[in-house]
Amino acid sequence: MAETVDIAFPHGYSAEITRLYAAMDDKVRDAVRVKSGTTGKTYHFERLADDAAFATISSRHAPTFIMNPTHSRRRVSFTDKAGAYVLDRHDSYKMLIQPKNDYAQNHASAWKRFINDLVFTAATASAVTVLADDTTGTAALGAGQQIAAGAVGLTFEKVLQASRILNENNVPQSERYFAISPQGLEDLLQETEVTSSDFNQLMALKSGTLTGPYMGFSWIMTTQLTKASTTRSCLAWHKNSLGLVVPMELEIHIDQRADLNNAWQANALLAAGAVRIQEEGVIQVDITEV
DSSP states (O other), X not given: OOTTGGGGOOOOOOSSXXXXXXOOOOTTGGGSEEEESOOSSEEEEEEEOOOOOOOOOOSTTOOOXXXXXXXXXXXXXXXXXXXXXXXXXXXXXXXXXXXXHHHHHHHHHHHHHHHHHHHHHHHHSOEEEEOTTSOEEEEOOOGGGEEOOTTOOSOHHHHHHHHHHHHHTTOOSSSEEEEEOHHHHHHHTTOHHHHOTTTOSOOHHHHTSOOSOBTTEEEEEOSOSOXXXXXXXXXXXXXXXXXXXXXXXXXXXXXXXXXGTTEEEEEEEEEEEEXXXXXXXXXXXEEEOO
């Protein structure tokens, strides 16, 4: 008997790459105002307040009443990003896999996460305001636009409160969005008002998610919302209240580098920025996660 024959047993290897799980959702971009292909070091979203009122005319041939609506601006500054994967020529012949296309897919996923982070950060950060003389200031998200965690998760009452605040601010009923964490989704799916057919037609428990508009919101589940200690900041907003500017869409170049012994390089280039355009259309809904 050949006692050492097992030395000839081969290892099995895959010729395919399994890309590990990561956030890849790009629904956030479709939920905000987007301006692409701009030029310049900044971009301004022009704002016009509906604060002018008609005057009463009490006599014939009265002078024309000149209305004076308030104009203002919000400024977006851009973040330039770049990164490359490099595959040495001497490595490529040693592998069964050919990862160049998977590197490009990783770039595309990273681009989506970058956009999500920009929007979520801009939603609650101080926005840059621009006055008529081009001086700048900041505008914070007011306390009236924030719902405290209150040591509880995402509840039906918090969703109702967010909806009420938007209604009181005269925010349009359409194009409202709500971004929640996986824990927030779990919390909400335990609420009778969400899961009972007596209250809605979502069949949320059957699908394990919110499959359609609920309470006037389209729902986005994401792992990218800000968390400080045990407090997660979920977000409710109207599409026109957040602006995303993309002067340079994602470019992926797969080339050989003569300076690196003809190694293959998958290089990504991009630039974007975001700003909160209207405080009245954004609600920070804090929840407690343990």
